[in-house]
Amino acid sequence: MLNSIAYITASSYLAAGLTIGLGAIGAALGEGYAAGLANESISYKPKMSGELLKNMLVGQAIAESAAIFALVVAILLLFAQPSSGSPIVAWSAIGAGLAMGLAAIGSGIGAGSPAGKACLAIVHQPSEKSRIMTTMLVGSAVCQTPAIFGMVISFLLMFMDFSSAPLYPAGAALLGAGLATGLAAIGSGLGSGLPAGAACLGIARQPKSGDKTMTTMLVGSAVCQTPAIFGIVISFLLIFMDFSSVPPYPGWAALLGAGLATGLAAIGSGVGNGFTAMEAVSGTARNPECNSETNRVMLIGMSVGQSTAIYGFLVSLLLVFTKMEPSTSLTSCLRLLGAGISSGFGGIGPGIGLGIVAASAVRWVARRPSSTVALIRTMLVGMAVTESTAIYALIVALLLLFVL
Amino acid sequence: MDEFTHIPQLTLHLFGFNLVFNTETIMMTWVVMGILIVFGFLATRKISFIPNPFQVVGELFVTAFYDLTSDALDEEMAKKYFPIICSLFMFLLLCNYLGIIPKLSEPTKDLNTPLSLGILGFVIAHYSGIKAKGFKKYAKEYFEPIFFMAPLNIIGELAKVVSISFRLYGNVIGGSIIILVVSHLIYSVALPPFMVVFFGIFVGGIQAFVFTMLTLVYISLQVK
Numbered sequence: 001m002l003n004s005i006a007y008i009t010a011s012s013y014l015a016a017g018l019t020i021g022l023g024a025i026g027a028a029l030g031e032g033y034a035a036g037l038a039n040e041s042i043s044y045k046p047k048m049s050g051e052l053l054k055n056m057l058v059g060q061a062i063a064e065s066a067a068i069f070a071l072v073v074a075i076l077l078l079f080a081q082p083s084s085g086s087p088i089v090a091w092s093a094i095g096a097g098l099a100m101g102l103a104a105i106g107s108g109i110g111a112g113s114p115a116g117k118a119c120l121a122i123v124h125q126p127s128e129k130s131r132i133m134t135t136m137l138v139g140s141a142v143c144q145t146p147a148i149f150g151m152v153i154s155f156l157l158m159f160m161d162f163s164s165a166p167l168y169p170a171g172a173a174l175l176g177a178g179l180a181t182g183l184a185a186i187g188s189g190l191g192s193g194l195p196a197g198a199a200c201l202g203i204a205r206q207p208k209s210g211d212k213t214m215t216t217m218l219v220g221s222a223v224c225q226t227p228a229i230f231g232i233v234i235s236f237l238l239i240f241m242d243f244s245s246v247p248p249y250p251g252w253a254a255l256l257g258a259g260l261a262t263g264l265a266a267i268g269s270g271v272g273n274g275f276t277a278m279e280a281v282s283g284t285a286r287n288p289e290c291n292s293e294t295n296r297v298m299l300i301g302m303s304v305g306q307s308t309a310i311y312g313f314l315v316s317l318l319l320v321f322t323k324m325e326p327s328t329s330l331t332s333c334l335r336l337l338g339a340g341i342s343s344g345f346g347g348i349g350p351g352i353g354l355g356i357v358a359a360s361a362v363r364w365v366a367r368r369p370s371s372t373v374a375l376i377r378t379m380l381v382g383m384a385v386t387e388s389t390a391i392y393a394l395i396v397a398l399l400l401l402f403v404l
Numbered sequence: 405m406d407e408f409t410h411i412p413q414l415t416l417h418l419f420g421f422n423l424v425f426n427t428e429t430i431m432m433t434w435v436v437m438g439i440l441i442v443f444g445f446l447a448t449r450k451i452s453f454i455p456n457p458f459q460v461v462g463e464l465f466v467t468a469f470y471d472l473t474s475d476a477l478d479e480e481m482a483k484k485y486f487p488i489i490c491s492l493f494m495f496l497l498l499c500n501y502l503g504i505i506p507k508l509s510e511p512t513k514d515l516n517t518p519l520s521l522g523i524l525g526f527v528i529a530h531y532s533g534i535k536a537k538g539f540k541k542y543a544k545e546y547f548e549p550i551f552f553m554a555p556l557n558i559i560g561e562l563a564k565v566v567s568i569s570f571r572l573y574g575n576v577i578g579g580s581i582i583i584l585v586v587s588h589l590i591y592s593v594a595l596p597p598f599m600v601v602f603f604g605i606f607v608g609g610i611q612a613f614v615f616t617m618l619t620l621v622y623i624s625l626q627v628k
Binding site: 072076138141142145148149151152155156159212215218219222223225226229230232233291292295296299300303304306307310313314380384 | 472475476548550553556559560563564566567570571574575577578579581582585586589602606607610613614617618621624625628
């Protein structure tokens with residue numbers, strides 16, 4: 001048997017590995033994408049290579065910031081060892097690692113999009129160089145919000161004192177808190193990069209409507225982050241809840257399931273919303289006159305697109321707040337965990353699908369504003385059908401929660 | 405970490421009820437309100453063709469936000485909703501910038517501030533929606549595309565309040581936690597000024613703008 005201090009140290013090392021291992025994925029992909037597009041742009045206009053290299057490096061530096069957050073958290077996990085010997089600290093360390101590591105994936109990939117597209121945009125419209133660079137900076141800074149959420153949760157998990165909380169169910173709750181924000185941030189980070197990239201290209205295409213493009217990008221990216229916000233709300237609930245009111249068994253499964261439900265379901269909606277916002281931004285740049293129409297359809301599409309994340313959020317709230325009978329049987333534990341996993345995984349696909357439906361509607365509203373009414377109607381019906389699989393998952397989750 | 409979980413509070417016992425005040429948040433909100441009132445007074449005191457510096461800043465805010473409002477709503481309604489949109493932005497911007505000054509803290513760091521502003525926006529949007537379309541048409545929208553989507557549509561509307569307020573709160577508190585931890589690790593030597601510029605000025609400004617724009621867009625979704 002390990003003694004408790006060794007147990008905590010071991011799990012801190014594991015968590016540090018997870019943090020930077022997962023955190024390195026996103027930034028590497030994003031930076032590679034940016035470098036690829038920079039090469040492509042240099043081949044169009046080799047004379048501008050110095051300019052483009054500078055832009056690529058600045059963009060990559062921002063795309064890397066999520067990985068640097070992960071590095072900071074990993075180093076803290078390695079060297080800032082907690083003094084208390086309660087085994088709960090081991091679980092909170094792993095939760096902290098997962099929150100930061102997973103959250104860095106999305107923001108890293110997302111911030112690659114504005115960095116790369118800005119290079120292309122500068123080649124097409126060299127006179128708007130400084131404006132494109134500003135757009136890239138603002139866009140990739142907004143992309144970092146999900147990673148910042150992950151960092152907030154991982155700091156809370158590392159530095160708050162949980163030593164008086166009971167190992168069951170608090171250990172699983174803290175792990176769930178890390179997973180909720182970490183997983184939810186993947187989709188939102190990835191999604192909010194797409195409109196930022198489209199805005200860089202849009203300003204190159206139509207410099208005159210730059211302000212409108214920028215506003216649409218900010219609103220679009222911000223709404224893309226709603227799924228990550230659901231994740232952080234569930235994490236706050238799980239961190240600050242009163243653990244003594246929950247029975248240890250099957251409470252741990254319910255709280256872990258709550259984290260997984262919102263975290264997983266939010267991935268799809270985040271990415272899907274990103275597609276929708278991207279089309280709205282390029283539509284605004286293409287046809288600035290019907291900007292308000294495009295924005296309206298975008299927001300309707302995005303809020304319907306978030307419904308799968310909302311199903312996950314709903315199941316999480318039910319799992320956290322439903323009164324449970326204490327029971328140590330495996331069935332009653334896995335029943336609750338299964339409810340969370342069902343609505344979580346069930347939300348990923350429909351979330352992306354809904355985003356694609358809304359994206360094509362927005363795209364054609366911008367090109368053909370006269371048929372807006374027909375497009376919105378088709379979009380809503382199409383979305384209702386796309387959503388049906390998420391509703392099946394929700395039904396199964398509710399059956400597991402209340403009937404079985 | 406205690407700084408973030410502990411909020412200075414004052415509890416009053418009145419007629420058997422406990423009234424809890426978050427003293428620091430209230431004081432900081434008063435500071436922001438005071439600065440805005442003084443600014444408004446200075447900007448409009450001597451309006452002239454050759455403006456004084458305060459008037460220039462005021463005009464910048466007014467023209468920028470009047471254009472944004474009239475883009476999202478139409479010209480007629482823009483006149484009605486522009487004051488709240490512009491003052492919401494100025495209030496939030498100052499709130500987010502207040503933490504840059506040592507010893508002062510952002511009122512937006514307390515979830516109650518963004519949440520109440522989010523509820524304010526929600527109430528305004530729905531009130532103007534009912535007023536513009538009539539209650540019947542307003543209620544009918546909840547039953548689209550199919551009638552059984554109504555509960556989900558209502559939850560979706562409520563989720564907007566949660567998302568708009570937690571977005572601001574998460575960013576502001578995230579910035580201040582990161583600044584605190586990093587300053588603690590390096591004994592406040594070099595990085596904090598840079599980080600204050602990034603999280604305070606850059607992120608704070610963007611999030612104030614995003615909050616304002618989303619409130620405006622939610623109003624325009626309801627009235628159109």
